[in-house]
Amino acid sequence: MTDHLSDHRDPAMIAALAGGWVADAxxxxxxxxxDSKRILEVGGQSPEFLVPKYDYFEGGFGYFAHDGKRAGDVSHYGAGTGVLTDSLLANKGTLSIRDYQRRFRAFFGPGGHWQGYIDNPTRVTLDNLNRIEQEAITQAQSTTTAELTDQHKRVLVQKVLPYTRRLSGDQLAEPVRRAISLxxxxxxxxxxxxxxxxxxxxxxxPTSGADDMQLPAVSKLPPLVACYGGSDQLMAVTEAAVRVTNHNDEAVAWACCASRLLDxxxxxxxxxxxxxxxxxEAPDPQSLARARAxxxxxxVSAGDTFGRTCYLHEAMPVIFHILNHADSFTEAVRANIQCGxxxxxxxxxxxxxxxxxxGVGGERGIPLSWLARVSDAPALYRNIEILVNRTWETS
Incomplete structure (x- = not known):
C-alpha cells in the first residue's frame, strides 16, 4: 500500500516504526x-529501561501495572500494535477488520499469548466480541431449518467456534463440515x-470497540500509516481500525490528528x-496550539497544565509540546518519562x-544501544522491514 510514497522515505518509516517500540520499552x-519528583528520585536524568518495580511507586502516587515484566519489554500498547502489525503483514499491507478482530481476540483473550495488564478498551472489546458472537449463535439456532436437539446445538457450537475465530468467508464450510462429520x-x-x-x-x-477515548485509539497507528500514508484512504482506515477497540467519535478525531501528523x-x-x-483534525486544536507555545x-509543566492520564484530550497536547520543543529522540523520550x-x-x-x-544513530536519532535493549528486537525489526519494504514472501 506504500507504492504512492517515494522509496527514499522507506528508511525513515522503518526508523519511525522502530522508534515506537523503543520509546514504549x-x-x-x-x-x-x-509523581514527577518521585520519578526524578528513582530515574534521575536517565530514567529509561528500568526494570518495573513496585518499590518505585512507594512514596509517590501511581498505579503499578507491570509486575513480572523485564527491562526492554513493551506495555500492552506495544502488544496491541503488534497485533495490528501481524494482521497487516498477513494481508500484505491491507487492513482487514475481521482478521484484526480475530487476532486481537486470540492474542488478548483466554488462552492467548498476552500476559500482563488489560486496559478498559481491550477488556470491553473482548466482552463485545463475545456478546456479538453469542447473539449470532442465537440467531443461527433460531433460523436453521434442521431439527436439532439441545445436544446438537451445544456440540455444534463447540465444533464451529474454533474455525470462526480464525477463518472467514469461503474458508469456513469445508473444515466445519469435516469437523462435524467426525x-x-x-x-x-x-x-x-x-x-x-x-x-x-x-x-x-466492525465497530466492536469500547465507548472509550483513551490512548489505545492512537497507539496502534504507526504501522497503519506506514501502509496507507499518502493515500486518500488514510482517514477512513484510521477510523475503521480505531473503532475495533475505541468506538467513540472523539477518539476517532484525535486518531485522525495523529495519523495526519505521522503521515x-x-x-x-x-x-x-x-x-x-x-x-x-483534532477535537480541540486550541489546546495543541497552547501546548506548542x-x-x-x-x-512536567505540560503535564501539570493538560494532564498526565490516558485520555486523549490530556495526552495529545503533552505529545505536541514534547515534539515541538525536544531536539532529539533521547531528549523527547526522557522528557515523556519525566512528565509521568x-x-x-x-x-x-x-x-x-x-x-x-x-532517524537512527548520531546525536539526535534513536541510540543504537537503545535499539538493542528492546525484548525480541530482531523479530520486531524484521517485521518492520517486511511491512515497509513490502517483501511479503519473506514474512
Whole structure:
C-alpha cells in the first residue's frame, strides 16, 4: 500500500516504526507513576529501561501495572500494535477488520499469548466480541431449518467456534463440515453447522470497540500509516481500525490528528508543518496550539497544565509540546518519562515522530544501544522491514 510514497522515505518509516517500540520499552519501568519528583528520585536524568518495580511507586502516587515484566519489554500498547502489525503483514499491507478482530481476540483473550495488564478498551472489546458472537449463535439456532436437539446445538457450537475465530468467508464450510462429520454423518446437521459458522462470520460487526477515548485509539497507528500514508484512504482506515477497540467519535478525531501528523512526517515534512497540518483534525486544536507555545521544553509543566492520564484530550497536547520543543529522540523520550503518568501510551506517537525526523544513530536519532535493549528486537525489526519494504514472501 506504500507504492504512492517515494522509496527514499522507506528508511525513515522503518526508523519511525522502530522508534515506537523503543520509546514504549524505555518508558515501561516508570509507567503510570504520576509523581514527577518521585520519578526524578528513582530515574534521575536517565530514567529509561528500568526494570518495573513496585518499590518505585512507594512514596509517590501511581498505579503499578507491570509486575513480572523485564527491562526492554513493551506495555500492552506495544502488544496491541503488534497485533495490528501481524494482521497487516498477513494481508500484505491491507487492513482487514475481521482478521484484526480475530487476532486481537486470540492474542488478548483466554488462552492467548498476552500476559500482563488489560486496559478498559481491550477488556470491553473482548466482552463485545463475545456478546456479538453469542447473539449470532442465537440467531443461527433460531433460523436453521434442521431439527436439532439441545445436544446438537451445544456440540455444534463447540465444533464451529474454533474455525470462526480464525477463518472467514469461503474458508469456513469445508473444515466445519469435516469437523462435524467426525460425530454426525447426517447432511442436515452438517449444514446446520455451516449455517451457524456463516452466521457468526457475517455478524462480526466492525465497530466492536469500547465507548472509550483513551490512548489505545492512537497507539496502534504507526504501522497503519506506514501502509496507507499518502493515500486518500488514510482517514477512513484510521477510523475503521480505531473503532475495533475505541468506538467513540472523539477518539476517532484525535486518531485522525495523529495519523495526519505521522503521515506528513513519514513523507518528509518538518515537525512544525506536520503539526500545523494535523491540528485541524483534532477535537480541540486550541489546546495543541497552547501546548506548542513557549520556547523551552517543560514536559512536567505540560503535564501539570493538560494532564498526565490516558485520555486523549490530556495526552495529545503533552505529545505536541514534547515534539515541538525536544531536539532529539533521547531528549523527547526522557522528557515523556519525566512528565509521568501514561508515558507508554504517549510514547507510540512521540517515538515514531522523533525517529521519522532524526532517524537512527548520531546525536539526535534513536541510540543504537537503545535499539538493542528492546525484548525480541530482531523479530520486531524484521517485521518492520517486511511491512515497509513490502517483501511479503519473506514474512
Amino acid at each position: 524505555a518508558s515501561l519501568g516508570l509507567h503510570w507513576l504520576y 460425530t454426525w454423518q447426517e447432511p442436515e446437521i452438517q449444514e446446520a453447522g455451516v449455517h451457524l459458522a456463516e452466521t457468526i462470520d457475517h455478524r462480526l460487526w 506528513n512526517l513519514y513523507r518528509g515534512e518538518s515537525l512544525p508543518s506536520s503539526m500545523d497540518s494535523a491540528a485541524p 513557549g520556547s523551552a521544553l517543560a514536559a 503518568g501514561d508515558s507508554c501510551g504517549r510514547a507510540w506517537i512521540i517515538g515514531p515522530a522523533m525517529a521519522a525526523v532524526h
